[in-house]
Amino acid sequence: MDQIARYFFDFSLMSAYWPDILRGFLITIEMSILTVLIGVPLGLAIAILRLYGFGPLNALIILYIDFFRSIPQLVLIVLTYFALPSFGLVLSPFTATVVALAIVLSAFSEEIFWAGINAVSKGQWEAGRSTGLGFNQTLAYIILPQVVRISIPPLTNRAIGISKGTTLGSVVAVPELLNVTSSIQSNVANPTALTAGALLFLALFLPFVRFTRWLERAYAHPRS
């Protein structure tokens, strides 16, 4: 017991490092929020584009989705950072990580939205169109509100899973939370830094989960 306290909860050792840890924490928050803010709307946009059903474009979309759902995030981050400069696109480690993760999240969320769109019955489209609403109006006022509601729980899972991938930014030297805390761990030869990191991850994702539960309620409608 003593040993556990000494190895994992010796916060006195951390005093000098709190500013670094907090800076890492802020970077993790920024990357997570940006990944979700770019990835989810991009996924929705792709799902809507797919709904319009332009043949060749849909083939491209499916290729995009299947590719980015299959490729490991770590590889994609490394490729984005080290390979894109050969094509004249130089990204900072931070940007490269966010871009790579947002693309992966967009592919997963497209599939979630697409499944949601298909789960709404054809009769909803017919009801809307029969009153003279156009395709876009029916989509916006009738279909999408229902799609968003059924998509929130699976989207939450995905968004959290992929936001945790911000820790992979350490491979391209982003000074994010896990990177910072594992360096500290090496410096002071004590893993308490990782404990601090873990607690901060909890502090980040618990409110996020609560927020999505609130969203689910906000989009709910009486069922019986």
Place this chain on the structure above:
Amino acid sequence: MPASADAIVAIDDLRKCFGNVEVLRGINLKVGKGEAVAIVGSSGSGKSTCLRCINRLEEPTTGTIRVGGQEVTGAKVDLNLLRQRIGMVFQGINLYPHMTAVGNVTLALRKVAGLGKAQAEQKARHHLDLVGLAHKADSYPAQLSGGQQQRVGIARAMALEPQVMLFDEPTSALDPELVSEVLNVMVRTKEMGMTMIVVTHEMHFARDVADRVVFIDHGAVLAEGTPEEILVSPQHQRIRDFVTRSRA
């Protein structure tokens, strides 16, 4: 049958193929202003497909359809404008589950008819009142019985003041004890002078309310006439069998 000049709906040699299957094989039908026409026939006879061609939820393969003198079929038709003038009530009801009853009715009033918020709401509540649901205006579909939901469905279509109302088996999905409240609303709709085309299995509605009954068999009109002629003393063996089975 009314002359084509004053027909609200005029269907001329309507054909519809799904792949190689011809489900409508040259339908001709005219419906006059204020007339209530019941389309009956066995399931799979093409009666719902015929109805859905009128507002082009199904695309006719060939043939012409006119509503209010204006051609429905044809490439340059403004479908959304057209559909505003053709109300439709569905077997599956299809209320929007995320909106209240009044929200279901106001949506098209606002976005299609272009009414302001207050005006649309007032009109929606008026039409909910006409179907006897003023007190349920703020309920969500899931809080309503099937019969109440379908009455909201009728109000939603009627609020746009269409030239004709299409009913696609409006009571088929309902529990038997909820059927009559919907049929009563339909009777009132007819009394208000609305032109109606009703695909139905409710023989007593066809017999007691419809001005004319059209019997469709294998994608063609087998017979049409007064309810008396078609349902009470039918000339065709096919129809006699159908009527006998429907009573059972």
